[in-house]
Amino acid sequence: MKLIIPYQSEWINQFQQIQSILQQQLTEQILGIEHVGSTSVPDLAAKAIIDIDIVYENDSFFPQICEGLATLGYFHNGNQGIPKREAFKRKKEAILHPVLDKIPHHLYACPKDSPELKRHLLFRDFLRKHEWARNEYTSIKMEIAAQTQQDKAAYSLLKESVATPFIEKVLALANY
Numbered sequence: 210m211k212l213i214i215p216y217q218s219e220w221i222n223q224f225q226q227i228q229s230i231l232q233q234q235l236t237e238q239i240l241g242i243e244h245v246g247s248t249s250v251p252d253l254a255a256k257a258i259i260d261i262d263i264v265y266e267n268d269s270f271f272p273q274i275c276e277g278l279a280t281l282g283y284f285h286n287g288n289q290g291i292p293k294r295e296a297f298k299r300k301k302e303a304i305l306h307p308v309l310d311k312i313p314h315h316l317y318a319c320p321k322d323s324p325e326l327k328r329h330l331l332f333r334d335f336l337r338k339h340e341w342a343r344n345e346y347t348s349i350k351m352e353i354a355a356q357t358q359q360d361k362a363a364y365s366l367l368k369e370s371v372a373t374p375f376i377e378k379v380l381a382l383a384n385y
Contacts, residue, residue, distance in 0.1 A: 212359040213254050213350045220248040223312045224259050230308060231263065234277045238270045239263055240321055245329040247350070250336045254347040256361075259314040262294075262329055264321055271295070274318050282306060283316065293323035331383040332376060342379055349375055 224244040231242055246260025247253050265274060275285050282303025286296040297316040299309065319326035336342050349372050357363035 210359065211354070212256055212357075212361060212364055213347075213354045214257060215254050216250075216252050217248075217257065218251075220255075220257075220259060223314075224249070224261065226308050227259065227261060227312060227314055230281065230306075231261075231278075234281055235263065235274060238273045238277065239265050243326075243330065245333050246315070247346075249333050250343060252340075253336060253343045254350060256364075257313060259312060260329075261314055261316050262326055263316070263318040264326060265318060267320055271318065271320075278316075278318075281309065291325050294319050294325040328380060328385065331385050332379055335379050335383040346372070346375060346379075 221244070228242045228244070232239070241264045243249075243262040243264060244259065245262050246258075247255030248257070248259050263274065265271065278285075278297050282300050283297040284300050286298045288294055289296050295318045297318065303310075317325075336346060350368070353364055353367050353371055357367055
């Protein structure tokens with residue numbers, strides 16, 4: 210099975226399904242929910258995992274976001290080494306949800322002043338606007354997947370070092 214696959218138009222719909230559930234649960238606490246990562250960029254090959262950033266005003270809202278997400282079967286998994294970006298995972302013992310457990314996704318919560326949120330949005334928006342960048346990033350990801358023989362863990366490790374120069378170049382061009 211291929212790790213990196215061609216863009217799938219269904220990724221937008223999958224994001225919207227998750228977004229709708231999260232918005233219903235977190236109406237008061239959030240400013241928005243952003244589809245980020247490769248699946249958010251039309252015509253970009255990607256791993257079939259939807260990356261989502263919940264955006265909130267400031268840290269005073271975070272405890273309520275944790276509570277709301279716990280109600281949906283998520284647990285807070287720390288910032289994973291990235292300040293102002295908190296990760297959430299599905300609880301293994303949660304009651305199966307027909308959407309949240311069917312669609313593979315990564316869920317993060319970021320205050321609106323999060324540098325990582327800014328990076329996600331700038332990178333996404335640049336790739337959406339520039340075909341050459343989408344093509345170059347697709348080539349990089351396909352090459353990494355081939356080198357790692359489609360192994361997800363090995364891909365993630367190698368991508369960190371191999372793709373970083375390209376990502377930094379794009380962010381510089383996007384005036385980060």
